[in-house]
Structures are given as C-alpha cells and as structure tokens.
Amino acid sequence: MTKLSDIKIAIIDDEPSIVTMLQMVLRREGFYHLHGASTYAEALDLVQRVVPDIVLLDIMLPDGSGLELCSKLREYGNPYILFLTAKASDLDVLRGFAMGGDDYITKPFNPLEVSARIKARIRRLELEASTYSPAKRPDSGIYRFGRFAVNESEGELTVEGQPVPCPAQVFQLLLYFCKYPGIVFSKTQLYDKVWGINGQGDDSTVMVHIRRIRERIEIDPGNPKLLLTVRGLGYKLVKEPQER
Structure with missing residues (x-):
C-alpha cells in the first residue's frame, strides 16, 4: 500500500497564501513531501530537482503560462497534473486538458476536495497494480x-x-x-x-x-x-x- 508520506507533491501558484494553505491542509491529511513555487522559472527548477508524483498547477503565473508549463512537465516524468485556476470557462477547461492536464478544479475551491482527488488517484493506481501478477501468461495484460x-x-x-x-x-x-x-x-x-x-x-x-x-x-x-x-x-x- 502506498504511503501518503512518500508521495511528492509540487504546488505551483502565484499566490503564496494558496500554496501555504494547501501545504497545511495536505500535511494534516498525511502528505509530507510538499514543495511550493510561485513562478514558471521556480516551478521548472523545482520539477527538475524533485520529479514530483503530483503537480497542482495554476494557469496564470507572473512569468509564463501554466498551460505551457504543463507540456514542459512531461519531459520530467509523468506526474498527475491537476489544474487549480480562476479561469473557469469551458474553453479554458478544454485547453487545460488539451495541453496535458489530468484534472481541473476552479477557484475558489475546497482544499479538502483537492486532497480527496489526490487520494482517489492513488487508490486507482493501487487497484491497477493489485490486478497484475507476475504469474500471468507473458501476453496477459x-x-x-x-x-x-x-x-x-x-x-x-x-x-x-x-x-x-x-x-x-x-x-x-x-x-x-x-x-x-x-x-x-x-x-x-x-x-x-x-x-x-x-x-x-x-x-x-x-x-x-x-x-x-x-x-x-x-x-x-x-x-x-x-x-x-x-x-x-x-x-x-x-x-x-x-x-x-
């Protein structure tokens, strides 16, 4: 079973209060490896160093677009990318997914919902892993x-x-x-x-x-x-x- 404390999460938002709030809530929920960044440049450096499992990503960053950053992140592993943004139109949501996002939550949001979605993702990966057995035929799966x-x-x-x-x-x-x-x-x-x-x-x-x-x-x-x-x-x- 995956330990929540082993999951590496990057929180990228230009509002320090949001980063701090999410770190506080997620830490209470059992997550330990929590890393924050507030600009495109900081985020890119963070992802290269940490290689997070999950990225909470704002679209509007002061020195670049979170949408462009989303595509860039795929060069450093395959993190689960959850957009957190005030851009809530259908077009914005579609663009977020088109650029490689896995999920999308609009501001204002409940931080416990963010935690719930992360935990749901982890449960899904565990369920998929539990169905695989090395004893299966070579072509099984x-x-x-x-x-x-x-x-x-x-x-x-x-x-x-x-x-x-x-x-x-x-x-x-x-x-x-x-x-x-x-x-x-x-x-x-x-x-x-x-x-x-x-x-x-x-x-x-x-x-x-x-x-x-x-x-x-x-x-x-x-x-x-x-x-x-x-x-x-x-x-x-x-x-x-x-x-x-």
Whole structure:
C-alpha cells in the first residue's frame, strides 16, 4: 500500500497564501513531501530537482503560462497534473486538458476536495497494480484491438506497432475501455470508475479525454470506428472497426 508520506507533491501558484494553505491542509491529511513555487522559472527548477508524483498547477503565473508549463512537465516524468485556476470557462477547461492536464478544479475551491482527488488517484493506481501478477501468461495484460494495443504492465500504447505517448489519465481511461470491450459506459460511470471520485467531475472532463484517445487510436478521429459514441447513452470500444 502506498504511503501518503512518500508521495511528492509540487504546488505551483502565484499566490503564496494558496500554496501555504494547501501545504497545511495536505500535511494534516498525511502528505509530507510538499514543495511550493510561485513562478514558471521556480516551478521548472523545482520539477527538475524533485520529479514530483503530483503537480497542482495554476494557469496564470507572473512569468509564463501554466498551460505551457504543463507540456514542459512531461519531459520530467509523468506526474498527475491537476489544474487549480480562476479561469473557469469551458474553453479554458478544454485547453487545460488539451495541453496535458489530468484534472481541473476552479477557484475558489475546497482544499479538502483537492486532497480527496489526490487520494482517489492513488487508490486507482493501487487497484491497477493489485490486478497484475507476475504469474500471468507473458501476453496477459496486453489488449489488442486491430491497429493498436495497450500493454497494462508497461503502461504503453502502440499504434500500428509504434509507441505513442499517452498521458496517465488518458491511458487509464483507454485501459478501462479495453478491459470491457463492447460495453456502453455513461460519462458519469467513466468518471466514477476511472477518476474514482463518485461523480464529482463534469461532462467536459470525460469528453476531452475521449477526444484525446481518438486522436491516438483512430485513423480519422473525426469519424471514429473504434471508440464509438452511443447517442444518449455514452461510449463503447469495439474490437473491429465499424462502418457508420
């Protein structure tokens, strides 16, 4: 079981009071390795030194954009990136996910919700890890769907034999579909099962991640044949491409 005290968290916000408040709350919740930064430059230096597991990231920084920083962070590991920002329009949320964010909370926020989402993420990783056993067949945990394959144990997506970079939360959502092909899942069900936060998300979170999966596995993401929308019900992954 993962110890919360072992998780490294970087809190990047230009308001020192928010950094201090989150550090105080998260420390009470059992987290120990808490690092703060208030500028783009400080954050980049921090991430290079610490290589955090989780990044709480503001979009509006005094010397740069948190959106640009989000993409840069992927060069130093694969942290779980949770945006904390006052920019709350649908376009802002979509841009956050498009730049590589895994989740999004708008200000003002309850710091206990931040803690809950971090813990939900950790539980999800533990659950995935507990399902893997070295005694399985060599190909167990590899899900093949025509032009693409997902290797659960190695956390790898390959398309037509070539590795394709895939952010953590996008990979987890795709993996969930691979485990239950042909089953229709609503947005609420997907958010509950993959994000593990009992429906506290919104429709745009799932929609953006669906689009990011399609951009990787579909020949024409605008006309999907594998990850289908079932009108009024949700989404399903099929084994064979379907004509639509």
